[in-house]
Amino acid sequence: RKEVEQDPGPFNVPEGATVAFNCTYSNSASQSFFWYRQDCRKEPKLLMSVYSSGNEDGRFTAQLNRASQYISLLIRDSKLSDSATYLCVVNEGTGGFKTIFGAGTRLFVKA
Amino acid sequence: SQTIHQWPATLVQPVGSPLSLECTVEGTSNPNLYWYRQAAGRGLQLLFYSVGIGQISSEVPQNLSASRPQDRQFILSSKKLLLSDSGFYLCAWSFLTQETQYFGPGTRLLVL
16 A cells, blocks of 8 residues: 555546545554645645644645545635646654655646 | 755756756755655655755665755765666755755756
C-alpha cells in the first residue's frame, strides 16, 4: 500500500461545479497535513494546511478524518484557473524530513 | 519575505557528464533545505535534506550527492549522470521547526 494515495484523475468538470478529492494515508501517527497545487511544469505551491476541525479558505474546504485516515479537498464554484494537479501531503513527524507527497489528482475545469 | 532561487531552469546533459544544480534562499536564516526529484506522473521523492551548514542526510541511495557550503545555499551534484537521473529537480526550504515547505521553480534535467 502506498503511503499517501490519491486518485490520479483526471477530473473534468464544467465551470461553476463543485468537485471533491480524497486522499488516504497509511501511517496513523501522521501529524500534519496539507494540500498543494501544482500547475503544469511548475513547482508545487501550498494551497492550505488541513486541521483536525476542518478549515475553509474562500471556495476551498479541507477536512481531516483521523479515524479513517483520509483527507479531503472540496472546491466550490470551480474556475478555469483552478485547473491544476492537487497534491496531498502528509507529514509523519516533526520537521519536514518525513513529508510524504501524493502523486496528485489532475483537475480540468472547462468553460 | 522569503524567496528561493534555482538554476538553471532547464538542462540537457549527456550520459556520464557531471552535474551541479544550485539553490539559494533569501530572507531567512538557518532554514531546513531539501532536494526532491519528480518523475513524470509520480510524486515527489525526497533525495536529501539539511538542517545546517555541512549537515546532509540522504534519503535514497543513488549517484547524486548534496552539499551545503553556506547557510542559504544548497547544491546537488553528480560525477556521472545516468539516463535514469532525468527528471524535475525541486529545491525547497522550511523554517527550522515547521513542516510547511516552500519550493523553488525547479530544474528540468534531461539526460541523453
